[in-house]
Amino acid sequence: MIIAPSILSANFGNLSESIEKVSSAEWLHVDVMDGHFVPNMSIGPVVVKGLRPYTSQVFDTHLMISDPMKYAKEFVDAGSDRITFHIETVKDPMQMIEHLHELNVKVGVSIKPATSVESIAPYLSKIDQVLVMSVEPGFGGQEFMMNSVLKIEELSRIRKKEGLSFLIAVDGGINKETAVFCKKAGADVLIAGSYVFKSDHPNGKVDSLR
Ligand code: DX5
Numbered sequence: 001m002i003i004a005p006s007i008l009s010a011n012f013g014n015l016s017e018s019i020e021k022v023s024s025a026e027w028l029h030v031d032v033m034d035g036h037f038v039p040n041m042s043i044g045p046v047v048v049k050g051l052r053p054y055t056s057q058v059f060d061t062h063l064m065i066s067d068p069m070k071y072a073k074e075f076v077d078a079g080s081d082r083i084t085f086h087i088e089t090v091k092d093p094m095q096m097i098e099h100l101h102e103l104n105v106k107v108g109v110s111i112k113p114a115t116s117v118e119s120i121a122p123y124l125s126k127i128d129q130v131l132v133m134s135v136e137p138g139f140g141g142q143e144f145m146m147n148s149v150l151k152i153e154e155l156s157r158i159r160k161k162e163g164l165s166f167l168i169a170v171d172g173g174i175n176k177e178t179a180v181f182c183k184k185a186g187a188d189v190l191i192a193g194s195y196v197f198k199s200d201h202p203n204g205k206v207d208s209l210r
């Protein structure tokens with residue numbers, strides 16, 4: 001399992017210290033919110049750039065913004081290794097995927113709880129990762145939605161049947177219990193915010209998920 005702590009639940013007064021506490025994680029998940037696609041605002045490219053010298057962990061950037069095409073390059077230039085955009089935000093997903101390929105960054109596509117796996121089926125052979133949202137995007141600390149497990153199973157079946165290699169990531173409400181459902185369904189990446197950071201021993205929480 002790849003574990004990606006979501007820094008949305010970290011201490012924004014001292015981010016570099018927060019990420020030191022999750023040094024055992026392979027990836028760091030960076031939630032970008034624009035107050036438009038989701039009803040909250042969070043991190044911009046300047047934060048990614050500021051954090052980049054402090055760690056060599058993979059920066060997994062989750063764009064919850066209405067215009068990912070406009071801002072993707074800024075995040076890549078700032079140090080993002082993987083960029084995930086929401087299928088609900090683009091008219092022409094293939095164009096967005098090609099744009100990210102040109103930027104030389106790993107490509108992820110995310111679906112909200114009400115969006116079907118079918119809606120991203122045509123793109124699965126072109127991308128590196130699917131991010132299944134297991135809460136409504138916008139806030140940390142929400143309860144895991146069980147319908148996401150069915151989507152992980154469906155993606156896992158398609159991947160096997162078609163011989164594809166995209167990673168399946170799940171984001172929202174992940175803890176030691178919900179992680180088990182996701183693992184059994186075929187998830188490869190667990191993104192967890194409050195479970196990891198609202199603890200005195202974040203690295204221990206990362207290890208417990210793995
Ligand atoms: C929600 C974000 C998540 C969030 C997860 O919109 O995409 O990454 O930080 O937080 P928890 O793990 O607390 O549900």
Ligand code: ZN
Pocket residue numbers: 006029030031062171191
């Ligand atoms: Zn996220």
